[in-house]
Amino acid sequence: MTISWRSQLEKVCIPIGALLVSLIIFGVFCAFAGANPFGVYHSIYRAAFGTWGSFQNTLIRAAPLMLSSLCTLLPARLGLVIIGNEGAIVIGGVAAVAAGLTLADFGLPTLMIQLGMALAGMLIGGLWIGAVGALRHYRAVNETISSLLLNYIAIALMNHLVNGPMRDPSSLNKPSSFPIPDVHMLGNLPGTRVHYGLLYGIIACAIAYFLIQRTTFGFAARTAGGNIRAARLAGLPVGKLTMAICFLAGSCAGLAGMVEVAAVHGRANESLNANYGYGGVLVAFIARQNPLAASLVSLLLGGILASGGILQRSHNLPDATVLVFQGIVFLVVLFSDSLYGKLAIFQARSVSLPPAAPAATSV
Amino acid sequence: MSADLGWWGVPLAILAGTLRGSAPFLFVSLGECLTEKSGKINLGLEGSLLMGAMSAYAISYLTGSPWTGVIVAGIAGMALGGIHGWLAQQPRVNDVAVGIAMIIFGSGLAFFLGKPFIQPVAPQLPSIAFGSWSSSPQLESALRVSPLFILGVLIAPLMQWFFRSTRWGLLVRAVGDSPDAARAMGISIFKVRLLSIMVGSALAGVGGAFLSLYYPGSWTERISSGQGLMAVALVIFARWNPMQCLYASLLFGGAQAIGPALQSVGVDAYYYLFNASPYILTLLIMIITCSPKRTLTGVPGALGQTQE
Numbered sequence: 001m002t003i004s005w006r007s008q009l010e011k012v013c014i015p016i017g018a019l020l021v022s023l024i025i026f027g028v029f030c031a032f033a034g035a036n037p038f039g040v041y042h043s044i045y046r047a048a049f050g051t052w053g054s055f056q057n058t059l060i061r062a063a064p065l066m067l068s069s070l071c072t073l074l075p076a077r078l079g080l081v082i083i084g085n086e087g088a089i090v091i092g093g094v095a096a097v098a099a100g101l102t103l104a105d106f107g108l109p110t111l112m113i114q115l116g117m118a119l120a121g122m123l124i125g126g127l128w129i130g131a132v133g134a135l136r137h138y139r140a141v142n143e144t145i146s147s148l149l150l151n152y153i154a155i156a157l158m159n160h161l162v163n164g165p166m167r168d169p170s171s172l173n174k175p176s177s178f179p180i181p182d183v184h185m186l187g188n189l190p191g192t193r194v195h196y197g198l199l200y201g202i203i204a205c206a207i208a209y210f211l212i213q214r215t216t217f218g219f220a221a222r223t224a225g226g227n228i229r230a231a232r233l234a235g236l237p238v239g240k241l242t243m244a245i246c247f248l249a250g251s252c253a254g255l256a257g258m259v260e261v262a263a264v265h266g267r268a269n270e271s272l273n274a275n276y277g278y279g280g281v282l283v284a285f286i287a288r289q290n291p292l293a294a295s296l297v298s299l300l301l302g303g304i305l306a307s308g309g310i311l312q313r314s315h316n317l318p319d320a321t322v323l324v325f326q327g328i329v330f331l332v333v334l335f336s337d338s339l340y341g342k343l344a345i346f347q348a349r350s351v352s353l354p355p356a357a358p359a360a361t362s363v
Numbered sequence: 364m365s366a367d368l369g370w371w372g373v374p375l376a377i378l379a380g381t382l383r384g385s386a387p388f389l390f391v392s393l394g395e396c397l398t399e400k401s402g403k404i405n406l407g408l409e410g411s412l413l414m415g416a417m418s419a420y421a422i423s424y425l426t427g428s429p430w431t432g433v434i435v436a437g438i439a440g441m442a443l444g445g446i447h448g449w450l451a452q453q454p455r456v457n458d459v460a461v462g463i464a465m466i467i468f469g470s471g472l473a474f475f476l477g478k479p480f481i482q483p484v485a486p487q488l489p490s491i492a493f494g495s496w497s498s499s500p501q502l503e504s505a506l507r508v509s510p511l512f513i514l515g516v517l518i519a520p521l522m523q524w525f526f527r528s529t530r531w532g533l534l535v536r537a538v539g540d541s542p543d544a545a546r547a548m549g550i551s552i553f554k555v556r557l558l559s560i561m562v563g564s565a566l567a568g569v570g571g572a573f574l575s576l577y578y579p580g581s582w583t584e585r586i587s588s589g590q591g592l593m594a595v596a597l598v599i600f601a602r603w604n605p606m607q608c609l610y611a612s613l614l615f616g617g618a619q620a621i622g623p624a625l626q627s628v629g630v631d632a633y634y635y636l637f638n639a640s641p642y643i644l645t646l647l648i649m650i651i652t653c654s655p656k657r658t659l660t661g662v663p664g665a666l667g668q669t670q671e
Contacts, residue, residue: 033475081459140655141646144406144459145596149642152589156639163635278467285460320474320584327468331450334461338453 010346015286018336019300022329029324035315047310048303059194060264062295062302064089066201067256068280069287069294070208071129074249075143076289077212078242079225080136084129084147085253086277087154092125092254093261094158097268098166100180100261113184118200118258125254126247128154133246137239155273162269176269186263197259201295204252208291211248221245253280279305282326286333301326372501373624379505380620381613383578386512387412387587388612390570391594392601393518394440394563396608399598400526401559402539402665406462407447408567409591410469411440415571417477420582424485432485433511433572440568441561443469448560452553458667466592480582488576509577511569515609518566522605535559539663567591588619588638596645602661615641 027037048058071085099120103113128150135141159175166177186196212218224231224238231238256276265271283301287293308322341347391408398405415436423432447465451458491513494506526532537545538555545552570590575582597615601607622637653659 081457083459083463135650138655139650139653141649141653142599145599146646146649148592149596149646152642153639153646156635156642159635160633164632278463281463282467285463318475318478320471320478323467323471324475325471327464327471330464330467331446331461334456334464335450335453337455340455 006346010340010343013346014336014339014343015288015333018333019329021336022325022332025332026325026328029328030315030317030321033317033321035317040311040315040317043310043314044304044307047307054306056193057306058299058303059192059198060302061305062298063195063197063201064256064260064276065279065283065298065301066205066295067197067252067259068276069283069298070204070280070291071249071253071277072281072284073287073289073291073294074208074212074245074252075129075133076284077218077221077225078245079228080133080242080246081144082129082132082147082246082249083144083278083281084132084150084250085256085280086273086275087147087151088125088128088250088253089257089260089277090151090158090272091128091154091257092121092250093257093272094161094166094177094268095124095254096121096258096261097177097180100184101178104181104184110184114186114262117180117262118255121254121258121261122251123254125257126249126251129250129253130243130247132250133243136246137242151277158268158272159270166268168267171267171269174269174271176267179267180262182266184262185266186259195259195263197256197263200255200259201298204255205291205295208248208252212291217241217244253277256280279326282330285330288337304329370628372628375501375505376624376627377617377620380624381617382505382508382512383616384619385612385616386509386515386573386577387570387590388593388597388615389512389515389519389609390573391567391591392597392608392612393515393522393605394566394570395594395598396563396601396603396605397522397535397566398560398563399595399603399666400539400663401535401556402542402663402668403448403451403556403560404458404462404595404667405444405447405451405465405560405563406459406592406595407443407465407469408462408564408594409587409589410465410467410473411443411564411567412571412574412587412591413470413473414439414443415568416575416586417473417480417571417582418568419572420485420575421477421480423487423576424480424483427486429486429488429576432576433488433569436568436572437565438568440571441565443568444561444564445557447564448557451560452556474584477582477584481584485576485582487580488573490577509573511573511577515570519605519609526605536663539665542665567594593641593645596642596649599659600645600648602659603663604661615644618644 030037030040047054049055068085068089071088072082075082096117100113100117103116132143132147132150135146136143162177163175168176168178188195220236221241224236224241228238257272260272261268279301283294283297287297304322304325308319311317311321312319391412395405395408418439419432419436422435423429443465447461450456451461488509488511490507490509492507494503497503526536534550534555538550538552542552574586579586597608597611601611618640621640622634625637626634
């Protein structure tokens with residue numbers, strides 16, 4: 001059983017090692033920019049995880065990241081690279097606001113309105129990315145490119161709506177939709193400033209893990225992702241699988257949009273386009289497409305995002321520092337993917353391998 | 364400006380917008396074309412574009428010479444391309460993921476280093492007045508063309524000739540179409556791809572220099588409207604053909620000018636949707652031209668394959 005524990009250790013050590021290496025590179029970068037790297041590390045730690053108050057900031061940012069990462073993560077199990085998270089968040093948020101305002105006009109109770117908003121966000125977000133899956137299956141349109149284009153189209157659509165049909169005339173500097181009445185906003189978890197969106201994110205990640213690893217549906221998806229021709233031969237409905245997974249992926253991102261609207265902004269405007277989409281792509285890749293790991297990585301990235309302000313205030317570094325740090329982490333983690341199976345420590349010792357096996361190689 | 368021209372101002376504004384707005388598209392699409400011909404995708408050209416825009420502006424401000432800025436923008440793009448080219452060729456590393464990482468890293472670096480240059484005004488690139496014969500000031504200003512744009516227009520046929528008629532062009536195509544055959548010929552796939560990606564990224568950097576030193580002609584964090592991201596779509600649209608990259612860029616530059624042109628005559632109802640017309644156009648074209656039954660003509664054989 002030495003193989004198993006060594007490869008388990010490899011799976012833990014390589015990502016942690018990658019994070020450490022990226023911290024070192026980032027430290028060197030900060031040193032060149034004239035800041036004390038250890039002071040910067042300390043500030044990031046304090047702003048992200050240091051106190052309960054700052055950890056809550058991290059949690060608030062982690063919630064949309066968890067949901068958004070699933071939009072890349074689920075299709076990745078099918079072998080699709082989808083980066084349309086930003087668009088699905090934006091369009092889901094707009095749909096949630098529209099649903100919330102309509103339902104509030106009918107005078108429904110708060111719970112119904114919140115449910116309606118969540119369903120609207122998930123439905124529209126799901127259809128948005130589901131369309132990417134359908135185009136992929138029926139027209140062989142590259143899913144990365146089409147989802148990327150749909151990001152821009154979604155943002156344009158939102159700008160069109162909040163500057164025109166949905167515009168609240170009192171929002172002058174930053175055109176916005178009408179606000180959702182405060183009583184219908186998503187509340188906070190008891191005793192915290194953290195909204196219920198975090199719970200949505202954790203539940204969604206747990207469901208995604210169960211769905212992918214423990215159900216026939218997930219097994220079918222993983223099979224199709226591993227070898228699409230074999231999946232077709234086995235009689236799996238690849239088209240339906242693609243669209244179902246893409247719909248689920250989009251509905252997670254749409255829910256992230258709903259959470260942002262219903263718990264943070266209260267209205268749809270350009271604040272929705274806050275790069276949680278590309279952050280989600282980053283989380284999915286660092287988590288190596290594992291939903292449980294994604295929730296932890298979201299915490300980490302949420303912490304990095306939360307530390308942007310303090311880097312500016314106490315180290316005089318521009319706010320883009322956080323972006324540089326994210327980029328470094330992403331690049332180093334991607335590089336670390338190529339190290340699996342290469343480091344001698346993690347390889348099982350070849351104890352009793354018979355040297356002469358020419359028959360096997362000549363086949 | 365176009366108020367006294369009435370509706371004639373619309374085609375004129377679109378013409379002017381095409382001549383001004385298509386150059387960044389042209390540079391990034393030619394860069395992406397070269398990259399993809401070698402068999403790798405570089406989604407990170409947006410990062411190179413922003414880095415190019417920032418470094419060109421900063422160098423132009425510091426040295427007073429915009430052309431030095433253009434050269435430095437190319438070098439900055441080349442450096443980012445070097446990172447991408449090296450990393451995307453490691454085993455089991457997905458080039459699309461590296462591209463997204465390079466967008467984050469490149470734009471972060473550009474915003475970080477460019478923070479002090481948002482306020483100052485840097486010397487701009489000169490323009491050539493092709494419309495000096497005209498008495499109409501609108502036509503005169505519409506026909507002002509940047510020499511950088513002309514350079515881009517010249518690079519397109521040059522690259523076409525490079526792929527078709529030179530030994531080096533053949534090497535790039537061989538590496539992109541069938542790496543195994545190229546390996547059998549004794550070509551270093553790694554080096555060819557690295558160089559193609561670096562030169563492609565340098566072109567994107569020059570495209571960024573056009574943004575900050577000609578039009579819109581300033582450095583801000585919102586200077587790019589996603590031209591670098593569009594490169595990949597443009598190249599698919601252009602079927603991996605440099606000359607068609609030129610036509611596609613002109614079309615996209617024109618499409619981008621529709622929204623502002625209509626706004627100038629008072630039609631602003633669908634301003635934001637017209638601004639998204641390049642993206643909608645690309646998506647429609649891809650839906651129409653792609654098919655599950657055949658691969659696209661012109662697509663490099665080994666495009667998008669990850670080394671195991």
